[in-house]
Amino acid sequence: MPENTDDIPQRASFGFDADFGDLSSVKPTGAPKPKPAPKAVKATPRKAKPKPAVKKAQDALADRLAKSQGFTSREAAPVLMKKRRRVQHDEPVDQLSIRGPVRVLNGFIDFCEENKLSYWEGMEQLVAQAK
Template identity: 40%
Template structure:
């Protein structure tokens, strides 16, 4: 009855665990492009920012009012295309069209 609580067994197990050594590095990691390609093939897509996308800067317009307009789809699409082509936020697109129509800030047509 030299070890009634089993400490000797625990010490042997601890010694065996201490002998475990991690394997050495097996080589350089694969390049990130190869990892990204493999992930894309499995349906995992990066959530990192796409640097090729157009980044628009929001300009402060000061006090504003909400304008909601229901219009035919073709007119809506023309307006959106116009703003995209001119790289304008919608409010600046409306302002540009009002300027082209020669509408003054008081709402009267310039003659």
């Protein structure tokens, strides 16, 4: 044991020692009460509240003013999905994914676009030319 009490390290004090220094007199209050189970709620779709006529007129005026000053809307435009044609193949089909230099892949893509070929058709044509 150190002979001098100055050699004993003291606990840091943050100003709460008077309130929380000795907690030996605090007794546990028991187990916490269980929370009641949440009630099942039916999810109903919310309907957008109609805007009052004044608000609609203000919005329309603001839109016209913004358009006259050259501003464009940042609201999402409706997305029009391009209808894709489905190609029915009369032979088994597989998939190939390749990595390569950008200049080579861009060259291949340009070749397919210039000749109006799909990638597999372009590859088929290039393989046939290489034979």
